[in-house]
Amino acid sequence: MNLSFNVENFIKEFENSCNKVQRKTFEKSEVITSYIQKRNQFCILISGNADLVRYDLNGNRTIIDHFTNNDVFGEVFYDVTTNNELLVEAKSKCEVLIYSYQNIHYKCKQNCKFHQKLTECLPELILDKVTSLNMRVELLTKRSTRDKLLGYFNLLSTRNLSKTFKLPFSLTDLADYLSVDRSAMMRELKLLKEENFIKKDGKTITLLYK
Amino acid sequence: MNLSFNVENFIKEFENSCNKVQRKTFEKSEVITSYIQKRNQFCILISGNADLVRYDLNGNRTIIDHFTNNDVFGEVFYDVTTNNELLVEAKSKCEVLIYSYQNIHYKCKQNCKFHQKLTECLPELILDKVTSLNMRVELLTKRSTRDKLLGYFNLLSTRNLSKTFKLPFSLTDLADYLSVDRSAMMRELKLLKEENFIKKDGKTITLLYK
DNA sequence: GTTTTTCTGTTGCAAAAGCAACAAAACGTT
């Protein structure tokens, strides 16, 4: 998908056109925001990287989404219906633009450039989320840990236009992202190496098949 | 979420305002459409019900989404990147409105009411998809078959505002929707009954806890 | 109303995944 919405330019041009938009800084491990029902935050990650995580009653952590430079997040993209807490956690030092809508359909009363442009571009930002969600569903519906790993590796390989790529996660986090047990995943990773499906050097993976 | 877009009225008012919009009928088990890369179909299911399914290389079937009256689907809501075939299969006799965009951003040259209204409402239709996808991810990230079942039952219970509700799927299809083995799911279902978590009579389930 | 097909319910066995625990390595901080 080609977004006509260039986040970087958008920030440069319009950040200061609305005084209700705040720029905040977060240190590693800080909670950037937690998703709250009936609120509509819209956030842009200017720098750093962060995860949207959910903790369930059994103490399992799931990484729902992973954000890097210029990614957008907030309740605007996530109708909160769950009982479980949804947090956005900074994985490194992060700079974030935050704006809270009363209602996503209302335009900003000041009719500022920021919101004019945003209203215009929101549909494609949302469409982009749909794409990444569909991909996520596709990964999660794979039946085995092996298929999930290979599915995810294929994705990264396609994105990088290369059989070699670097994992954006620690292996611990990767397990939480694929929603599998870490030790079981490590075992499978080892088998994939032994059976010459992949080569692995730290977080750098190379696909050896096809 | 409250959609201001009322599909039923939309169809009544605007169906005939654009001569490129087709109304088609499909019999049970027929393929309504298959998702094709770089195409942008927009479909409305007027009556009947249908599933969006994916068959993977191991022959596993996954039900990605389930559509009933007034649901919308098509590539417009699904950026096709997968190698696997994505089909929309009629589960009963279906009536469908179909329109194929050259590009989702171009407006219909005829500038008809159908597309005017659709362009206006597409963002919230897409936002609605995001919501259902987020819910789906939440279900699929549950670690056990039991948690998936209970998660799904809770959802149906909440939607119906009642501890008792009817499954919209056959049990065979439910397994494909939750992405688990049918016999394993049946076993778990039996345990849930025995441990008095649920009562089950055909496709009617009653939650007995809390 | 009979036949055919699909769906449900069940089981034994095999395979995969989860859990718990620990040591070694890597990373960050002072």
Added chain:
DNA sequence: AACGTTTTGTTGCTTTTGCAACAGAAAAAC
């Protein structure tokens, strides 16, 4: 460089899940 902390890699054991197969019930087709 030394410390504490997090991550990686591994393993033995248990539990869960998947697979294959089959019989009976229900639904659909003729």
